[in-house]
Structures are given as structure tokens and as C-alpha cells.
Amino acid sequence: MPQENLTPLHKLMKKRYFIYGFALLLVAYLVYYRIEANQKLSGGKGGGKPQGKGDEKPVNVSAIVVKGENYQENIEVSGSIEANEMVTLHSEASGLIQNIYFKEGAAVSKGAILLKINDKDLQAQLQQAKTKEKLSATTEQRAKLLLAKSAISAEEYDVALADLNLLKAQTQLVQVMLDKTTLRAPFSGKVSLRNVSVGEYLNPSTAIATLVAVNPVKVVFSVPEKYASQIKNNQTIHFSIEGSTQKYSASIFAIEPNINTQTRTLKIKALAANAQQLLLPGSFAKVSISLAMQKNAILIPSEAVVPVLQGKTVFISKNGKALQVPIQSTNRSDSRIVVSEGLKVGDTVLTTGAMVLKPESPLNVTLNSNN
Numbered sequence: 001m002p003q004e005n006l007t008p009l010h011k012l013m014k015k016r017y018f019i020y021g022f023a024l025l026l027v028a029y030l031v032y033y034r035i036e037a038n039q040k041l042s043g044g045k046g047g048g049k050p051q052g053k054g055d056e057k058p059v060n061v062s063a064i065v066v067k068g069e070n071y072q073e074n075i076e077v078s079g080s081i082e083a084n085e086m087v088t089l090h091s092e093a094s095g096l097i098q099n100i101y102f103k104e105g106a107a108v109s110k111g112a113i114l115l116k117i118n119d120k121d122l123q124a125q126l127q128q129a130k131t132k133e134k135l136s137a138t139t140e141q142r143a144k145l146l147l148a149k150s151a152i153s154a155e156e157y158d159v160a161l162a163d164l165n166l167l168k169a170q171t172q173l174v175q176v177m178l179d180k181t182t183l184r185a186p187f188s189g190k191v192s193l194r195n196v197s198v199g200e201y202l203n204p205s206t207a208i209a210t211l212v213a214v215n216p217v218k219v220v221f222s223v224p225e226k227y228a229s230q231i232k233n234n235q236t237i238h239f240s241i242e243g244s245t246q247k248y249s250a251s252i253f254a255i256e257p258n259i260n261t262q263t264r265t266l267k268i269k270a271l272a273a274n275a276q277q278l279l280l281p282g283s284f285a286k287v288s289i290s291l292a293m294q295k296n297a298i299l300i301p302s303e304a305v306v307p308v309l310q311g312k313t314v315f316i317s318k319n320g321k322a323l324q325v326p327i328q329s330t331n332r333s334d335s336r337i338v339v340s341e342g343l344k345v346g347d348t349v350l351t352t353g354a355m356v357l358k359p360e361s362p363l364n365v366t367l368n369s370n371n
Contacts, residue, residue: 066344077223081279108185110188133171235251311326321362
């Protein structure tokens with residue numbers, strides 16, 4: 001069709017065909033270019049051979065040579081600080097509180113008077129009992145003289161003696177009741193905030209205050225049952241408390257004779273000096289325990305371990321190629337793990353490249369120290 005006879009619609013269609021054709025040629029060129037590039041990467045065009053495993057470029061990796069060493073495992077558990085002794089103070093007698101002799105939060109010594117109940121009625125009873133006892137003692141002495149002169153029978157003397165002993169017992173009973181009106185500290189320690197006031201009527205069921213002995217203090221904690229056989233009396237532990245960087249030590253003095261079947265743990269108590277009274281009962285304690293020394297243990301860096309579905313593996317270098325082996329680990333430190341199965345002394349364990357390696361990959365190994 002002559003150019004001058006083309007309508008505007010035909011001209012537009014012709015222009016579109018030109019654009020579509022150009023786009024197809026461009027796509028074809030790009031596909032061709034990509035094919036050429038792939039062929040060059042795999043050995044070149046026109047008779048080149050694909051690169052096989054034998055021609056694979058070695059991977060640069062770092063490694064250590066496994067050696068046996070002495071390793072002392074440390075375990076960390078949570079515990080708490082407890083008072084060495086603690087008791088809630090109660091009065092054995094009832095009555096009005098006459099005096100309170102302790103200051104809240106203050107230290108008291110064993111035997112110190114803490115509280116006094118009004119005892120006027122008991123004092124009167126004691127005086128009466130002592131008077132009767134004195135009179136009976138005089139009667140008994142007279143009866144003894146008369147018996148010596150055979151002026152009375154032995155039976156009459158026995159009655160006088162029995163009366164004296166009965167009155168002595170009554171005097172002792174009143175004295176015991178009188179002693180109960182005085183509350184004394186059962187041991188040295190600190191008294192908590194009190195719950196009573198002077199003039200209040202006190203019953204034996206009323207809690208007056210709490211007395212705690214805080215030097216030394218007990219450190220109470222539990223360890224998993226697998227460590228039970230490694231915990232001994234007099235073993236030293238170390239611990240710290242919240243809000244302080246100071247390290248404290250304690251000595252184990254009591255071990256529960258049985259495992260808790262619900263938590264599968266063993267409860268332990270240790271005693272720690274607290275002369276400065278910085279350790280408060282109820283505080284949280286982070287306890288560190290050093291277990292028995294393990295000889296010829298195999299330790300490898302944590303970064304060498306590759307987690308898998310079935311457990312853990314590492315890559316070792318064998319005959320210049322990568323070999324993936326499963327391992328079993330028992331414990332770990334901050335940067336290394338203890339391997340119980342899967343490795344032996346002399347193995348070359350790869351510490352880098354584990355995530356990109358595959359079995360049989362050729363290696364270019366650089367040995368590092370495993371300390």
C-alpha cells in the first residue's frame with residue numbers, strides 16, 4: 001500500500017509492530033548473552049569440560065588440633081540467703097505489757113530481757129508461798145528434834161516433812177509462772193519490727209516480733225541430680241547477690257539425703273560468714289560450684305559446632321577434605337564445649353567455614369591454637 005494512502009490507524013499499527021519486533025530481538029540477545037556467560041563459567045564454549053569435584057577450588061578454613069587437657073567444670077544455680085536461726089517471739093504468759101526493752105531492728109544478745117509483763121499478782125503469790133514454806137520448815141525442824149527425843153512418832157515427823165516439801169513445790173511453781181512474765185532472747189541476733197505496744201494485753205498466741213541470727217547466714221540452693229555424687233560436705237562454693245559485684249564464699253554443711261522427685265534436684269545448705277551483715281535473709285543468690293577435675297577432656301570452640309536435627313556435628317579435616325562427624329557434648333564453658341563422643345585427640349577440627357562447607361570439599365587449612 002502506498003505510503004501516502006496509509007491511514008493514521010495503519011501508521012500507528014506499523015509503529016507498534018516495529019516496537020514489538022525490537023523488544024523481541026532485545027530479549028533474544030539477553031538470553032543468548034546469558035547462555036554464553038554460563039558456558040564460560042562451566043568451562044568455556046566449544047568443547048570445554050564442566051568443572052568436576054576434582055577441579056573444585058579449595059576452601060580457606062581455620063582449624064585446631066584436638067588435644068586432651070584438664071578441665072574443671074563449674075555449674076551455676078540459683079539460691080537464696082536464709083538466717084542461720086530465726087524464731088517468732090511469743091510470751092508464755094498472759095497479761096498487760098509493762099515494758100519493752102528492745103529497739104526495732106537492733107541487735108540483742110542471748111539472754112537479754114526483751115519484754116516484761118505485769119507480775120504484781122504473782123509476786124504476791126510468791127511471797128505468800130515463801131512465808132508458808134518458812135513456817136513449814138520451822139515445824140519440820142521442831143518435829144525432827146522431838147523425834148530424836150522419841151517425843152513423837154516417826155509417822156508424825158513424816159507428815160511435817162511432807163507438808164514442807166509440798167509448800168516448796170508450790171513456791172517453785174509460782175516462781176516458774178513469774179519467770180514466764182519476762183521474755184528473754186533465746187540467741188543473739190537482730191529483732192524485727194514489733195507488733196505490740198506497752199499497755200497492751202498480751203496472749204501467748206500473739207506474735208511479738210521476729211528474732212534472726214544473721215552471722216553467719218545460710219545459702220540454700222539445689223543442683224540437678226546428675227551432679228549429686230560430686231557434692232560433698234565442707235566443699236567451698238562461691239556466690240554473689242543482686243545489686244553487688246562482690247564475691248562471697250561459703251562452706252557446705254548439710255546435704256539433703258534424697259532427691260526431690262518433682263524437680264529432680266538435690267537440696268544443699270552452706271554457711272557463709274556475715275560479719276558486716278551485708279547479706280540479708282531472703283536475698284537472691286547466684287551460686288557457682290566447682291566440680292571434680294576432669295582429666296584429658298576434649299574441648300573445642302563453640303563456633304565449630306553445627307547444630308543439626310539429630311543433635312550436633314563438627315567438620316574435621318581428613319586427607320585434605322572436609323568430613324562431617326556427629327558429636328556428643330556434656331558441658332560447656334563461656335566459649336568452649338566439652339566433647340564426650342565423636343572426636344579423639346589429634347583430630348583437626350574446623351573452626352571457620354562450617355556453614356558453607358559440604359562433605360568432601362577440598363580444604364586449605366590454617367592451624368590455630370586451641371587455648
